[in-house]
Amino acid sequence: MSTNPSMLNVHLVPHTHDDVGWLKTVDQYYYGDRNNIQHAGVQYILDSVIDQLQKDPARRFIYVETAFFYRWWKQQNQSTQRIVTQLVNEGRLEFINGGWCMSDEATTHYSAVIDQMTLGLRFLNDTFGECGRPRVAWHIDPFGHAREHASIFAQMGYDGFFFGRLDYQDKARRMKTKEMEMLWRASESLTPPLADLFTGVLPNGYNPPEGFCWDQSCDDAPIRDDPDLEDYNVDEIVQKFLNASYRQAGFYKANHIIMTMGSDFQYENANLWYKNMDKLIKYVNALQAKGSKVNVLYSTPSCYLQELNLANLTWPLKTDDFFPYADDAHDFWTGYFTSRPALKLYERLSNSRLQTCNQLEVLGGPKSKSGPFGEGDSDTMKRAMGVAQHHDAVSGTEKQHVAYDYARRLATGWAHCEVLVRNSLAILSGSEAPHVFCENLNISVCPLTESSHKFSMNVYNPLGRTVSWPVRLPVNGSVYSVTDANGRAVDSQVGNVFISLKCTCYIYDMKSSCLLPLLINNKSVTFDETTGLLSSLTNLETNQTIQLTQNFYWYNASAGNNKESPQTSGAYIFRPNSSDPFVINKTAETQIVTVSSTVQEVTQWFSPWVSQVVRLYEGHRELELEWTVGPVPVADGLGKEVITRLDTDIKSSDYFYTDSNGREVLERRKDYRPTWELKQTEPVAGNYYPINSRAYIKDDKHQLTVVTDRSQGASSLYNGSLEIMLHRRLLYDDYRGVGEPLSEPGDFSDGLVARGRLLLTFTPPDTAADVHRPLAQGMVLQPLLSFQDGTPSANTKLEFSGLQTDLPPAVHLLTLSQWDEDTVLIRLEHQYQAKESKTHSQPVTVNLQKLFSTLDVLGASEMSLGANQWKEDMDRLQWNTSKPLPLSAKDPSPWEVTLNPMEIRTFLLRVRQL
Structure with a gap:
């Protein structure tokens, strides 16, 4: 089939959308288990589609989720694999997107997104070669779209990006102005067209037009084309299709339109779909002989995109993002920015552990995978993290039993990595004494440190620069001496049941001592004597002070009985009953003060279920707020959305700033959208945005930045105010498919207790990034602690660095991972x-041959960001815009590579262990 330039070409795209876990676990979806929850079996979909594609060379199909396809492929015999390879080579089975999953865009960190995309793309490349390389990004189900995701896709070499969900007001305007397709300029820093990506909004979400669903899960009438039958309906169906085609064409610029023919877990019986689509194409195109100007064909997103490119039109430019997303006036999908806060933290910590595992696999050499502590691997963790990026995983929008499964997978992945890490540490240190990892330090549990009077602690720093990291360990003694690798004493103090390195003493005074100002390093914090709340923050370097009050509040979650709308708050939707939250307590009981030259600490109790520790560390420029929330009480019959709010005298004028997937920062403005004239209908939820690592408010002189330890929702609803949602416990489902309220049971079914950290920095705006950028990276890539009983043997190597020297401050080691036996993947x-x-x-130049202390770099080849094609072979479609595109500079030499602001460069290094 071919297109016709004089007609309206309707591209039918047969597809299935297969969630990598949602209402059922990944395994249950693959095998078609527990169909009482949802009828879905991915293995049968692929079986049936492959069978039907062989019956007609005109038929096409696209597949997206590599996590499922990888499993199915491994179970096929050679004959089936040859057939599938032929279908791929002929372009009849096309992989779209190609990541391990279709990732969420609000709550994922860019490093984990790049990893999961690389995992899927590498499998497709290794299995099918160039014909298996996806050329189109396809995010039909995520609930809002991040600019950084578009930038990542562009840098991976994709030609275009299609998605299904768009704010209802934005969509109405775009349909009216024919701006449903655009060029998304997804970076303010990268030189165009590096981060430019053609982007299209699909007309029906990702479903077929009304009346044209022919899956076994659908109720639409099949095409009855026997003229002798009483219920012959070809003419009716054809006319209905022509009407739908012309109506859709009225919203798009070109004489090509795309129709998604499929939906969730469809095509288990692909014959139903293809038999009816064959007839539809036949009878619609037959009318061309009678003057019809509609041409229907089987197609794929990349074929459709190619036709749009050939049309040589000029497209509107998009520079902001697509958050927040609402599908109706009171239905803002901003609750999932915070849903399941413990899972969000566990995923973030798992990402840090995976990077450490990857690095130590490289640095320790081949014996890391098979050494003194057995067989270990990083692949299990890579796949678990890949699954966790799914838009119903880290987003928190899955059923409870599925959330448990995601966490179990991460735990299993780390168990495999633990063996590898032990092996590598033994190789690098020269000691086979077993390393112990204390998994429960967040609740002050570590059996080895609590039972041993003499132990060593090993700290592995995965960042490419030196960091200072405070450590608190549970112990059972009262006097300890602590020394570093060179035998020098480390400032530490035992108090209560903890030894705190760099902490000197604990003072127990329940009355007034906590009202003393905290003063350390270059920060000063004061507390209000009456309320016990924070009252000011001073930067002694600049002699600047802001008034700062911090407290905890909860919004009463809608139960669906609001007269304006029956919409409830749930896993996806945030909808408070009122714009004014309830304060948990107007005062805080202060219970413990730590005052020393190295750390100062105040513990605040706001209620039996909300507390906080306020800390200042010597050598650190940030104020740490360690919050504990839960179990959130619901015996009063009220669902609760718990926030902390920072109120200052900064004149922020309704502006605030949030990061996009942990990278570039976007400007936000209360009750405003850059793209269209907003009619605000939810004054709180409609102003919430996702933050992945940080948010800030500022004026001409002051900037207050908050760095988070996980993805959360945030907003600024008042001048000088910044609020962050920490926890949610709800009593009703929000009718988006999950079918159960978001009310995590916790350990004893009383409700989940969540604990986390916020780091506050107060600086002039022009120096703020120099502080919060490294802070945010340090929160994402945390040192890995391991412990050994007793003291190290005499021949143990006590210090090691995988780098010859610290990386420049502007450069971050994003990826260091074993690729093949003698090659390493690195991203700077x-x-x-x-x-x-x-x-x-400013641009920074790095010499690839002078990076590593244990590796001799013999060769370097630059790759796309997704590491599935050589950089020199990247040839993306070019698009007409109203702005000219400047040229980029070249590297000074093959070994010296220059990084411009926000640039990520990916290399495959051929190495030899020294």
Whole structure:
């Protein structure tokens, strides 16, 4: 089949959308288990589609989720694999997107997104070669779309991006102005067209037009084309299709339109779909002989995109993002930014552990995978993290039993990595004494440190720069001496049941001592004597002070009985009953103060279920707030959305700033959208945005930045105010498919207790990035602690660095991973935006041969960001815009590579262990 330039070409795209876990676990979806929850079996979909594609060479199908396809492929015999390979080579089975999953865009960190995309793309490349390389990004189900995702896709070499969900007001305007397709300029720092991506909004979400669903799960009438039958309906169906085609064409610029023919877990019986689509194409195209100007064909997103490119039209430019997403006036999908906060933290910590595992696999050499502690691997963790990026995983929008399964997979992945890490540490240190990992330090449990009077602690720092990291360990003694690798004493103090390195003493005074100002390093914090709340924050370097009050509140979650709308708050939707939250307590009982030259600490109790520790560390420029929330009480019959709010005298004028997937920062403005004139209908939920690592408010002189330890929702609803949602416990489903309320049971079914950290920095705006950028990276890649009983043997190597020297401050080691036996994948990124830092927003050059201490780099080849094609072979479609595109500079030499602000460069290094 071919297109016709004089007609309206309707591209039918047969597809299935297969969630990598949602109402059922990944395994249950694959095998078609527990169909009482949802009828879905991915293995049968692929079986049936492959069978039907062989019956007609005109038929096409696209597949997206590599996590499922990988499993199915491994179970096929050679004959089936040959057939599938032929279908791929002929373009009849086409992989779209191609990541391990279709990731969420609000709550995922860019490093984990790049990893899961690389995992899927590598499998497709290794299995099918160039014909298996996806050319189109396809995010038909995520609930809002991040600019950083578009930037990542562009840098991976994709030609275009299609999605299904769009804010209802934005969609109405775009349909009216024929701006449903656009060029998304997804970076303010990268030189165009590096982060430019053609982007299209699909007309029906990802479903077929009404009346044209022919799956076994659908109720639409089949095409009855026997003229002798009483219920012959070809003419009716054809006319209905022509009407739908012309109606859709009225919203798009070109004489090509795309129709998604499929939906969730469809095509288990692909014959139903193809038999009816064959007839539809036949009878619609037959009318061309009678003057019809509609041409229908089987197609794929990349074929459709190619036709749009050939049309040589000029497309509108998009520079902001697509958050927040609402599908109706009171239905804002902003609750999932915070849903399941413990799972969100566990995923983030698992990402840190995976990077450490990857690095130590490289640095320790081949014996890391098979050494003194057995067989270990990083692949299990990579796949678990890949699954966790799914838009119903880390997003928190799955059923409870599925959330448990995601966490179990991460735990299993780390168990495999633990063996590898033990082997590598033994190789690098020269000691086979077993390393113990204390998994429960967050609740002050570590059996080895609590039972041993003499032990060593090993700290592995996965960052490419030196960091200072405070450690608190549970112990059972009262006097300890602590020394470093060179035998020098480390400042520490035992108090209660903890030894705190760099902490000197604990003072127990329940009355007034906590009202003393905390003063350390270059920060000063004061508390209100009456309320016990924070009252000011001073930066002694600049002699600047802001009034700062912090407290905890909860919004009463809608139960669906509001007269304006029956919409409830749930796993997806945030909808408070009122714009004014309830304060948990107007005062805080202060119970413990730690005052020393190295750390100062105040514990605040706001209620039996909300507490906080306020800390200042010597050598650190940030204020730490360690919050504990839960179990959230619901005996009063009220669902609760718990926030902390920072109120200052900063004149932020309704503006605030949030990061996009942990990278570039976007400007936000209360009750405003850059793309269209907003009619605000939810004054709280409609102003919430996702933050992955940080948010801030500022004026001409002051900037208050909050760095988070996981993805959360945030907003600024008042001048000088910044609020962050920490926890949610709800009593009703929000009718988006999950079918159960978000009310996590916790350990004893009383409700989940969540604990986390916020890091506050107060600086002038022009130097703020120099502080919060490294802070955010340090929160994402945390040191790995391991312990050994007793003291190290005499021949143990006590210090090791995998790098010859610290990386420049602007450069971040994003990826260091074993690729093949003698090759290593490395990604270096410039972690500052253009014009963000006077000091660091400049190009930086790094010598690849002078990076590592244990590796001799013999060769380097640059790859796309997804590491599935050579950089020199990247040839993306070019699009007409109203702005000219400047040229980029070249590297000074093959070994010396230059990184410009926000640039990520990916290399495959051929190495030899030294």
